[in-house]
Amino acid sequence: xADGSTPRRTRPSKAxxxxxxxxxxxxxxxxxxxxxxSLVDVAEQVGITHAGVLHHFGSKxxxxxxxxxxRDRVDVEHLEGQHIPGGLDLFRHLMTTARINADRRGIVQAxxxxxxxxxxxxxxxxxxxxxxxxxxxxxxxTALLQVALERGVALEEARARSAASAVIGVMDGLQVxxxxxxxxxxxxxxxxxxxxxxxAAVLAGPAAPRVVPAG
Amino acid sequence: xADGSTPRRTRPSKAxxxxxxxxxxxxxxxxxxxxxxSLVDVAEQVGITHAGVLHHFGSKxxxxxxxxxxRDRVDVEHLEGQHIPGGLDLFRHLMTTARINADRRGIVQAxxxxxxxxxxxxxxxxxxxxxxxxxxxxxxxTALLQVALERGVALEEARARSAASAVIGVMDGLQVxxxxxxxxxxxxxxxxxxxxxxxAAVLAGPAAPRVVPAG
DNA sequence: CGCTACTTACTTACCTGTCAGTAACTGTGC
DNA sequence: GCACAGTTACTGACAGGTAAGTAAGTAGCG
Numbered sequence: 001x002a003d004g005s006t007p008r009r010t011r012p013s014k015a016x017x018x019x020x021x022x023x024x025x026x027x028x029x030x031x032x033x034x035x036x037x038s039l040v041d042v043a044e045q046v047g048i049t050h051a052g053v054l055h056h057f058g059s060k061x062x063x064x065x066x067x068x069x070x071r072d073r074v075d076v077e078h079l080e081g082q083h084i085p086g087g088l089d090l091f092r093h094l095m096t097t098a099r100i101n102a103d104r105r106g107i108v109q110a111x112x113x114x115x116x117x118x119x120x121x122x123x124x125x126x127x128x129x130x131x132x133x134x135x136x137x138x139x140x141x142t143a144l145l146q147v148a149l150e151r152g153v154a155l156e157e158a159r160a161r162s163a164a165s166a167v168i169g170v171m172d173g174l175q176v177x178x179x180x181x182x183x184x185x186x187x188x189x190x191x192x193x194x195x196x197x198x199x200a201a202v203l204a205g206p207a208a209p210r211v212v213p214a215g
Numbered sequence: 216x217a218d219g220s221t222p223r224r225t226r227p228s229k230a231x232x233x234x235x236x237x238x239x240x241x242x243x244x245x246x247x248x249x250x251x252x253s254l255v256d257v258a259e260q261v262g263i264t265h266a267g268v269l270h271h272f273g274s275k276x277x278x279x280x281x282x283x284x285x286r287d288r289v290d291v292e293h294l295e296g297q298h299i300p301g302g303l304d305l306f307r308h309l310m311t312t313a314r315i316n317a318d319r320r321g322i323v324q325a326x327x328x329x330x331x332x333x334x335x336x337x338x339x340x341x342x343x344x345x346x347x348x349x350x351x352x353x354x355x356x357t358a359l360l361q362v363a364l365e366r367g368v369a370l371e372e373a374r375a376r377s378a379a380s381a382v383i384g385v386m387d388g389l390q391v392x393x394x395x396x397x398x399x400x401x402x403x404x405x406x407x408x409x410x411x412x413x414x415a416a417v418l419a420g421p422a423a424p425r426v427v428p429a430g
Numbered sequence: 431c432g433c434t435a436c437t438t439a440c441t442t443a444c445c446t447g448t449c450a451g452t453a454a455c456t457g458t459g460c
Numbered sequence: 461g462c463a464c465a466g467t468t469a470c471t472g473a474c475a476g477g478t479a480a481g482t483a484a485g486t487a488g489c490g
Contacts, residue, residue, distance in 0.1 A: 033335045036250045038445060052470050091427050109334060116331010119324060119394045120248045130395045165392055165400050166385055166409035173384025179334045180345045185380050194381035197416030199426040211414040212306050267436055
């Protein structure tokens with residue numbers, strides 16, 4: 001294991017150093033946010049100066065973009081081999097993710113902080129977050145349509161997209177509540193409950209009785 | 216309407232000025248976030264210097280706290296007379312709020328930005344946001360229990376609290392998606408759909424068939 | 431006159447980004 | 461296997477900007 005405090009005998013390779021910086025930046029931006037987290041914070045964690053960080057990434061914005069790309073790459077590698085699940089398996093996967101996330105506070109915080117910050121005016125991560133939502137909505141809507149087809153339930157695409165937005169929304173919203181008050185919210189359980197509820201509503205079809213009469 | 220650019224004939228009273236500053240601070244913190252929004256930004260909108268703002272509020276933290284209190288006060292005044300709805304009416308109210316919010320981007324952004332930022336380490340608004348969630352969860356859970364009672368459906372308190380968390384989560388999560396991509400998400404419709412789904416799931420009882428078999 | 435609401439001017443503290451210099455490593459010719 | 465040249469990965473110092481907060485002075489109003 002690399003020791004960050006004592007000087008190492010051999011200088012790490014360029015790729016290694018970049019990864020170290022990316023990991024540190026993920027932690028810093030994740031815990032303090034992009035704006036409040038400084039290059040000095042990141043550099044300290046790697047044991048170099050902030051100028052060293054800039055040597056590798058050019059600017060703070062570029063570092064953020066690299067962090068986001070890095071996350072994408074790591075996420076994809078993690079799913080490598082195991083094809084992206086579709087149909088009902090996708091929802092099982094989402095529930096599992098929530099369960100796993102309950103033990104990965106740092107990652108959840110990073111995601112929530114960056115997502116929340118991205119809605120500020122002119123934030124450099126806005127495009128990335130927007131794209132991520134678009135892709136996710138598409139995948140979930142597709143899985144929903146697939147499940148509906150398998151069960152012979154009529155499902156309009158617009159309705160599938162509504163449900164997809166809701167699934168993503170409830171996952172993100174619960175994460176924020178859980179981060180602020182872990183004792184008050186059981187991330188895994190509440191997420192599973194909500195996804196289940198939305199799924200049931202979609203599969204019940206549009207003719208299902210409304211609980212709240214149209215006002 | 217007060218004119219911020221040209222000097223006014225009479226100096227506003229202390230209370231008036233404080234309200235002006237609070238309104239300006241709400242806009243600034245709402246659009247840029249607390250950390251990125253500066254006292255100079257706030258002061259400019261009122262037509263004074265940042266030291267003038269500090270004269271009234273002492274520090275930036277105290278200004279934020281005053282903004283949060285201010286929001287609470289305004290929200291309560293807005294509901295004055297009209298008792299806080301309970302039972303099914305609460306959910307109708309939530310859906311109506313979402314519909315109204317679709318035309319109040321600024322307010323939604325302010326709420327989302329502050330909530331998202333609050334999960335960063337040591338954020339001064341964390342306690343306020345946490346408290347807000349706790350109160351909301353309680354109110355929604357109570358309303359759910361009331362509806363269940365009226366309909367003769369068995370509902371455990373824990374399950375009601377799960378559903379309450381989910382309702383809040385989905386509302387917040389959808390707001391973020393809508394802010395980033397208003398064309399992709401119909402805030403009012405998706406919110407109504409999700410609340411309806413969660414409500415239906417709760418009222419169907421725990422014995423209702425699961426869509427996703429326990430894994 | 432005396433209080434309040436400021437402004438002006440300043441301090442202190444960061445933060446990003448630049449730049450010149452340096453030490454370590456890498457490749458090459460021999 | 462080793463000297464030398466070139467490249468890379470930094471450091472340290474600093475420029476330029478912006479932030480919060482303070483203190484002393486001033487203008488207007490009761």
